Amino acid sequence: MRFATWEADGQVRSGVVSTRHDGTAGLHELPARTTVLDLVRAGLPAALEAGTAALAGPAVPVGSVRLLPPLAAPTVRDFVAFEEHVEGMVAPSGEPVAPEWYQAPTFYFTNPYALIGAFDDVAVPPGSRRFDFELEVAVVVGSVDGVAGASLTPAAAREHVFGYTVLNDWSARDLQFREMAVKLGPAKGKDSATTLGPWLVTADELEPYRDDEGFLALDMRVSVNGVEVGQDLLSNMGWPFEELIAYASRGTEVRAGDVLGSGTCGNGGCLAELWGRRGEQTPPPLRPGDVVEMTVEGIGTIRNRVVEGLELPPVRPARPRPRTRKRTA
Template identity: 55%
Template sequence: MRLATFAAAGLAAPRVGVVVNDTVLAFPEGISMREVVAIGIDAAARLAEAARRRELARPLSSVRLLAPLQPASVRDFVAFEEHVDGVRRSVDGNAGVPDAWYDAPAFYFTNPHTILGPDVDVPFPAACRARDFELEVAVVVGAPGTSLSVEAARDHVFGYTIMNDWSARDLQSREMQVRLGPAKGKDFATTLGPWIVTADELEPQRDADGFLDLWCTAEVNGVVVGRDLLANAGWTFEAMIAYASRDSWVECGDVLGSGTVGNGGCLAELWGRNGSQDPPALQDGDLVTLTVEGIGSLSNRVATAAPAPTIPAVRRRDAAVARQVLR
């Protein structure tokens, strides 16, 4: 199934529905995508069957697709070796992949409060000059769990969606010198969509090692700048869920990004390899389209947010005075 959240004329509030060919049929009023995820794929299929029997089929062209769900949390992994190498060259000038990358599927938390959907403008910070996209696939967690095994994690996969982890590279590079981050280099926007494809739909694309063998393509203003196989990742989604849950919890409605695919899944990877901003950084009005085989396409235009208020300069303490305070 393809499950979407949408707004349409005549509806008092957004609805969840099932996408059938080029139409969408609404689920009962008042149910959110998080609630659909929580009841599981089989129950969602029953809702979809009821919608097919009873609901008006609205053409997709007549509705506005929204972010498919508001996540409980968003973890973003970095599962593609080629991406790590290229972006590291771009951000801090160092070549190669850190040894620690091979130890476990590392991730960071990003902002669940700045989730955007398809076909809306993405407001980059006004101070950003190195604007970038990141082509990812995200898994939607369907049930809570703690310290899961990789095998058990498979039962916690509800479905998949496309994720664009927008990046302010100049802000990211500066803040990460403090050994934290990416922080303000990332948390202004993440796009999800156009819908969630349930896990059963993509099961035939799973290879012998458990990876999803799907082509992923990135275009800027209609020109392809990157293309890679999702199966080139270093870890499966089940391994990512298992690692996220280790000594912690994953919850229903969590979103876990795969990390950016290689071979031009973002501009910074290409900048690192080329030694310059070639292709150029994104500009206002640029249209970024991410396409993943078996899921669909996700498009957004680049824009600029209003300038943010300034913050005070750091208060520098005299070290000798600080030591006296501690005595």
């Protein structure tokens, strides 16, 4: 089943997605202002029951509304789970992938306030001249019998998988690399926008794609202005999603509605990987007017147009370091 959130006539609504006879999608509203996050917190069995009931109601064409992110995620973690992506990112240094990458999944927290819809415009972050995309799939954590997960085993974490959506982790590479040179971040380099969409596909729908090793073998593709620049399989991840959830929950909690990104896929999942391998910025950084389209098999397509961002004054550099130890009179 597929759940979506949309805006129409100034009102935000949530519901279930159906496929119409002509192949287009229809949206069936959930009752009593129920949100997708409400369903995720209720758990997958209850959500499927509510969705089945909603399908009996009338549908509006998906093309007549503005799709929003499928849910209001309380937190967003983004992992770096594709070895091939990491290889491309470190290629300019000539160094191999850090051995620490293989020891455990690594993630950072990104901005839940910056989530945008599947077809929204995305603005270039202030001060950035190397704007980039990242093709990912995100898992959405659900509850089990209304209980959050803490220090989960991978087997238990799999029971907490509610569903999946496409994620584009927009990246200001110049800001990101400056921050990470300080051994912190990324922060403002990843702070401006993250696309989620077009909807949230429940875990049961994607089980037929699971391979013998437990990974979801979904085809992933990204194009810029109609030209394909990247293609990979989700099953090339170093860890399956249940291990990412289990790691995130170690010594703490993951709660229903939390979003965990897979990290960028390989083979052109972002421009920076291609720049690293080719030794030049080909294709060039994104510019206003560029259209980035991502399609993940079994989930759907997101498409965002890059637009001009705000022009803000430059950031003031740090003052000279006085190193004063005592107050002066």
